[in-house]
Amino acid sequence: MEDTAYISTPLGIAKIIGDVEGISSIVILNSEEPLTDIIPETLEDAVYQLNEYFEGTRTEFSLKLNPQGTEFQRKVWSALEKIPYGRTVSYLQLSKLLGDTKAIRAVGSANGRNPLWIVVPCHRVIGSDGALTGYAGGLHRKKWLLEHESPHKQQSLF
Known part of the structure; x- marks a missing residue:
């Protein structure tokens, strides 16, 4: 089962979805969602790295990714x-x-x-x-x- 987290970014609320296989989705929403209080362990690194990116201290990501597509x-x-x-x-x-x-x-x-x-x-x-x-x-x-x-x-x- 995939975990979901909602975090605040300078561009709006980001919705992050993933599981032990990797991050499958990161999108910025055009709507308000309640922010996630406790970030699921499978998403902690993604949240941490995105926050660093927005702070201007990260220029590359090192995440396990699992996008679904052709x-x-x-x-x-x-x-x-x-x-x-x-x-x-x-x-x-x-x-x-x-x-x-x-x-x-x-x-x-x-x-x-x-x-x-x-x-x-x-x-x-x-x-x-x-x-x-x-x-x-x-x-x-x-x-x-x-x-x-x-x-x-x-x-x-x-």
């Missing part, structure tokens, strides 16, 4: 994990990495079905023209994540 989707998600923190790639570049530039739509579709937001960084994939295209969590969250990871932080004038 072989092609898992191949795309695996490629997403190789995009370095603070960097972006286009859907076309991602398709080339996977060996088939004609698969750009399928790659985009698999990217959009990524069940492990943030940890499998689908937010780092942008349009070929640099545009922030599609993000299941909303473009405002994608923009926030990319700015959070940017090595060039905006400085306040005041």
Whole structure:
């Protein structure tokens, strides 16, 4: 049986699902849920690492992952994990990495079905023209994540 935890993040409430086989889902909700008081042991590391990410002290995740998807989707998600923190790639570049530039739509579709937001960084994939295209969590969250990871932080004038 899978465990579930709800935690607060700067982007909203995150719902984390997993078991001894690994984390199967991390999504940011568009609704309010009661926060989890006692985090299940199987999810403790995920909660800890996500908190570090949002605090700006973690740039890579080391979690046991268990996303459910087709072989092609898992191949795309695996490629997403190789995009370095603070960097972006286009859907076309991602398709080339996977060996088939004609698969750009399928790659985009698999990217959009990524069940492990943030940890499998689908937010780092942008349009070929640099545009922030599609993000299941909303473009405002994608923009926030990319700015959070940017090595060039905006400085306040005041």
